Structures are given as C-alpha cells and as structure tokens.
Amino acid sequence: MEVWLDNRDNLAELSSYDTDCIDCIIQSIEETAKLDLPLISIDGKGLIQSGKVVGEIIKIDGSEGQNKARSLVGSVSWLLLEFENWSMIPIENIIAACAGSPTKVAALLRSPAEAQGAAFALEIGVDALVVIPDQVMIDSASIAKSQRGELVENTNIVKDYEEIKLQPLLITNIETGGLSDRYCIDLTSLLEVGEGMLIGSSSSCMALVHGETLTSDYVPPRPFRVNAGPPHAYIAMANRTTKYLSELKAGDEILIVSSSEHCRPATVGRLKIERRPMLLFTVRNKNNKEAQMFTQQAETVRLVTPEKENIAVTDLTIGQYILGWSDPDARHIGVSVPSEVVER
Numbered sequence: 001m002e003v004w005l006d007n008r009d010n011l012a013e014l015s016s017y018d019t020d021c022i023d024c025i026i027q028s029i030e031e032t033a034k035l036d037l038p039l040i041s042i043d044g045k046g047l048i049q050s051g052k053v054v055g056e057i058i059k060i061d062g063s064e065g066q067n068k069a070r071s072l073v074g075s076v077s078w079l080l081l082e083f084e085n086w087s088m089i090p091i092e093n094i095i096a097a098c099a100g101s102p103t104k105v106a107a108l109l110r111s112p113a114e115a116q117g118a119a120f121a122l123e124i125g126v127d128a129l130v131v132i133p134d135q136v137m138i139d140s141a142s143i144a145k146s147q148r149g150e151l152v153e154n155t156n157i158v159k160d161y162e163e164i165k166l167q168p169l170l171i172t173n174i175e176t177g178g179l180s181d182r183y184c185i186d187l188t189s190l191l192e193v194g195e196g197m198l199i200g201s202s203s204s205c206m207a208l209v210h211g212e213t214l215t216s217d218y219v220p221p222r223p224f225r226v227n228a229g230p231p232h233a234y235i236a237m238a239n240r241t242t243k244y245l246s247e248l249k250a251g252d253e254i255l256i257v258s259s260s261e262h263c264r265p266a267t268v269g270r271l272k273i274e275r276r277p278m279l280l281f282t283v284r285n286k287n288n289k290e291a292q293m294f295t296q297q298a299e300t301v302r303l304v305t306p307e308k309e310n311i312a313v314t315d316l317t318i319g320q321y322i323l324g325w326s327d328p329d330a331r332h333i334g335v336s337v338p339s340e341v342v343e344r
Contacts, residue, residue, distance in 0.1 A: 001119060001125060001126070001127060001128065001129065001144075001145050001148045001149075002023035002024060002106075002127065002128040002129075002145075003021050003022055003023055003128065003129050003130075003131065003138070003141045003142065003145055004022070004023065004024045004025070004026055004040070004106060004128050004129070004130040004131070005017075005019065005022045005024070005025045005026065005130075005131060005132075005133060005138070006026045006108065006130050006131065006132050006133075007025055007026060007027050007132075007133055008026050008027055008028050008042050009028075017133055017135055017138060018135065018138065018139075019037075019138070020142075021138065021141065021142035021145055022037060022138070023037070023038070023128070024037060024038045024039070024040055024128075025037050025038070025039050025040070026039075026040045026041075026042060026047075026130065027039060027040075027041060027042075028041065028042060040054070042057070045057045045058075047078055047080060053076075054076065054077045054078055055076045055077055055078030055079060055080060055106075056072060056076055056078075056079065056080070057080045057082060058072075058079055058080065058081055058082070059082045059083075059084065060081050060082065060083050060084070060087070060090045061083075061084035061085070065090070066090045066093060066094065069081065069090075069094050069097070070093075070094065070097045072103070073094075073097050073098050073101050073103045074101045074102065074103055075103075076103055077102065077103065077104060078103070078104050078105075078106055078127075078128075079094065079098070079103060079104070079105050079106065080106045080107075080108065080130065081094065081105065081106065081107045081108065081126075082108045083107075083108070083110070086110060086111075086114055088117050088121060091105070091107060091117070091118060091121045091126065092121050092122050095121055095122050095124055095125070095126065096122060099124070104127035104128070105126045105127050105128070106126060106127060106128035106129070106130050107126045107128070107129060107130060108130040108131075109129055109130065109131050109137060109140075109141065111137075112136055112137060112139075112140035113140075115129055115131075115137075115140040115141050115143070115144040116144055116147075118144075119144035119145070119147065119148050120144075120147075120148070125148060129141040129144060129145070163261045163262055163263055164198075164255075164257055164261055164263050164325060165261065165325070166208065166257070166259075166261050166323045166324065166325055167285060167286055167323075167324065167325065167326060168286070168306045168321040168322070168323065168324075169205070169207060169283040169284065169285055169291075169321065169322050169323070169324040169326075170283060170284045170285075170319070170320075170321055171281055171282070171283055171316060171317070171318055171319065171320050171321070171322065172282045172283065172284050172290065172318065173280075173281070173282035173318060174279060174280070174281055174282075174316065174317070174318055175279070175280050176277070176278070176279065176280065176297070177277075177278030177279050177280035177294045177297075178277070178278060179275055179276070179277055179278070180229075180230040180231075180275070180276065180277075180278045180294060180296075181230060181231050181273050181274070181275060182227070182228075182229065182230060182273065182274055182275070182276040182278070182296045183228045183229060183230070183231065183233075183245045183246075183248070183271055183272070183273055184225050184226070184227050184228065184271070184272035184273075184274075185197065185225065185226045185228050185235075185245075185248065185254065185268060185271060186222075186224050186225050186268070186269050186270040186271070186272060187224045187225070187226075187254070187266045187267060187268060187269055188224075188266070188267045188268075188269040189224070189266050189267065190223045190224055191211035191213050191223050191224065191225075191226070191256065191266075192211075192213065192258070193213050193214065193310075194210075194258045194259045194260065194304075194308065195210070195211055195213070195256050195257065195258045195259075196208050196209045196210040196211050196226055196256070196257060196258075196304065197209055197211075197226045197228065197235055197236065197254055197255065197256065197257065198235065198236035198255065198257055198324070198325050199226075199228050199229055199233050199234065199235050199236075199245075199293065200233060200234055200291055200292070200293040200324070201232065201233055201234070201291060201292040201293050201294065202234065202291035202292070203234045203242045203327075204289075204291075204326060204327040205283070205285055205289060205291035205324065205325070205326045205327075206234060206235075206236060206291075206293070206324055206325050207281075207283065207293050207303055207322055207323070207324040208257060208259065208303065208304045208322070208323045208324055208325070209226055209227070209228060209229070209295070209301070209302075209303060210226075210302040210303060210304055210310050211223060211224075211225065211226050212225045212226065212227065212300060214302065214310060216299065216300050218299065218300070219300060224269070225272075227295070227296055227298070227300065227301045228245055229245065229278075229293065229294050229295055229296070230245065230278065230294050231244065231245050231246035232244060232245070232246070233245050233293065233294065235248070235254065236254075236255040236257070236325070237252070237253060237254060237255055238253035238254060238255045238265035238266075239253070240255070245271075248268055248271055249268065249271075250268055250269055250270060250271075251267060251268065252267070252268045253265045253266065253267055253268075254266050254267075254268060257325075259304050259308040259323060260308070276296045276297070276298070277296070277297045278294045278295065278296060278297060279294065279295050279296075279297045279313055279314075280292060280293075280294055281293050281294075281295070281313075281316070283322065283324065285324070285326040286326075287326070289326065295313045296313075297313070297314065298313070298314070299312045299314050299315075300312070301313045301314075303316065303322045303323070304322060304323045305320070305321060305322060305323065306321050306322075306323055308323075
C-alpha cells in the first residue's frame with residue numbers, strides 16, 4: 001500500500017514535513033515536484049503521470065458516484081475517491097469491484113481515524129492512502145501502511161506455520177476441583193471442528209482443549225470460544241511461549257492447534273470470567289511425567305482423544321487417553337529454558 005501527499009493547492013512547504021513514508025505527490029498540472037518523488041498532476045478530474053492519463057478523481061456523495069467508479073473499473077489504473085461524507089461501505093463496494101482487475105483504489109482521508117478503515121477494508125484495503133500536508137495525517141497513514149505490511153508478512157507466516165507434535169496423555173485421576181474463576185477465551189476469528197488450545201497447570205505438559213464449535217442439546221455453539229480454565233493455568237501462545245490465563249488481554253495472539261497437529265495464530269478479542277465448579281485431572285505423558293489440569297465441570301467443555309474424537313470432560317474416566325503436548329524443558333517467564341523444575 002502506498003501513501004500519497006495531496007499538495008494540489010501547492011500551499012505547503014513540503015520540506016518541513018517528515019515525508020519518509022510518502023510514495024507520491026499530487027500537485028497542480030502547472031507545477032513540478034518539490035521533492036524527489038513521483039508526481040501525479042491533476043487536470044480537471046483526470047490523474048496525469050508522465051503525460052498520460054492514469055486515473056480519475058471520483059466524488060462519492062451517493063450511489064451515482066459509486067456507480068461512476070464501478071463503470072471505470074478495468075479502463076483506468078487508478079480511482080481516487082473523495083468523499084462528501086466519509087463512508088466505509090462505498091470503499092468496500094469499490095474494492096470488491098476492482099478485485100481481479102488492473103484498477104487500483106486510492107482514498108482521500110480527512111481525519112486520522114479514517115486511515116485504519118481504508119487500509120483494512122474487506123481485509124484487503126485500498127492501494128493508496130491520500131493525505132493532506134499535515135504531520136498528524138501523515139503519521140496516521142504511515143502507521144496504517146506499516147501495519148498493512150506486517151499483516152502481509154504474518155499472512156505468509158501463517159501459510160507455513162510450523163506444526164506441533166501431539167502425544168497421548170493417560171488420565172490417572174479425576175476429582176472435583178472446587179469453585180474457580182473460569183476463563184473463556186473469545187477470539188476475533190472462528191475455530192474449525194478439531195481445533196483448540198493447549199492448556200494445563202504445567203507449562204511443559206498441556207492438553208488440547210477443544211473449541212465450542214459443536215452443537216449441544218443445551219446451548220448453541222460458540223465457534224469463536226475455548227472454555228480454558230482457571231487463572232493459574234498456562235496457555236501456549238502463537239510465538240511458542242506460554243502465559244498464565246490471568247495474564248491474557250485483548251490483542252494477544254494464541255496458538256491454535258488442531259487434532260491433525262496443524263497450527264495457526266489467533267487473536268484474543270475478549271476474556272469472559274465467571275465463578276464455576278471445576279474438575280481436576282491428573283495426566284501422565286509417555287515419559288511417565290505427571291501433570292494436572294482443571295476444566296469447568298460442564299458437558300460443553302471437550303478434550304480430544306488420540307482417535308481425534310471430541311469427548312466431554314464429564315464423560316472422561318480414569319485410564320482413558322487424551323491428546324496433549326509435552327516439553328522436557330522448564331519455562332521462565334513463559335520462555336523454554338534447559339533447566340529442571342517441578343510442578344505439582
């Protein structure tokens with residue numbers, strides 16, 4: 001995504017601004033660029049670059065402007081959208097119309113708050129943010145440009161996200177766990193059947209807690225939620241560190257793991273904390289290391305068997321196996337370290 005500086009009135013002394021993020025300057029057709037940057041000139045409603053018409057300015061003040069923009073898709077390189085009253089819906093509609101065509105969308109911003117909306121509309125965003133010579137506006141566009149770049153990088157990372165090795169954990173004991181502050185983790189994206197989070201009382205041995213993606217006789221599914229457990233429990237983060245549930249906050253990235261061992265990050269949108277009765281499970285990994293975990297005593301909380309079947313925690317019995325993860329290393333402030341620690 002580019003950032004353009006709209007100096008068509010030629011009133012600003014551009015050297016007084018921090019223009020490191022600027023990719024292009026818009027000025028009157030009679031003028032020449034004041035900085036060593038590409039120049040787009042304005043001739044009426046036309047966008048001129050190197051003597052050629054490359055696009056058109058479209059004023060969006062209703063359906064007529066939106067329809068005009070759509071009619072030009074495929075015939076020009078750029079559509080520069082100006083708004084009488086800022087609105088996200090026309091931006092989304094025009095971005096959708098331009099998808100798969102050679103036409104790109106630029107949007108003239110009037111306030112810093114509009115930068116985020118234009119940059120991430122339809123999870124695609126415009127191709128250029130156009131701002132007036134104002135340092136606050138320039139900074140807002142620069143931040144949005146940087147975040148768009150990070151989003152592209154993170155998307156590429158997700159495609160090749162490293163898988164995790166799961167293993168069966170033997171349930172050796174089940175007992176009541178008293179009352180606890182139970183944390184539900186609500187995500188900003190949806191979970192698939194088979195996906196969940198790694199959670200447990202030991203940072204080096206955690207169980208796969210399935211998302212609330214399945215239909216129940218008692219409550220509707222919540223495919224954005226994992227009923228995670230009490231505040232002391234550890235959870236695996238997207239960067240392969242751990243946190244306590246009590247440390248989580250909106251915006252944190254959790255590691256989502258499927259029963260097929262595929263991994264991806266997901267963002268915490270909200271934590272829902274309520275007092276609930278708990279079950280306490282003791283499990284043993286293949287190296288005979290024991291660990292514990294608490295879950296809410298509810299049919300809607302499910303773990304996963306080695307056969308990739310989901311099972312309610314209220315139906316589990318001693319001697320059964322569940323899927324989980326183990327690490328021989330200890331953890332210090334959530335980071336794996338090659339030392340010994342006992343958690344019981």
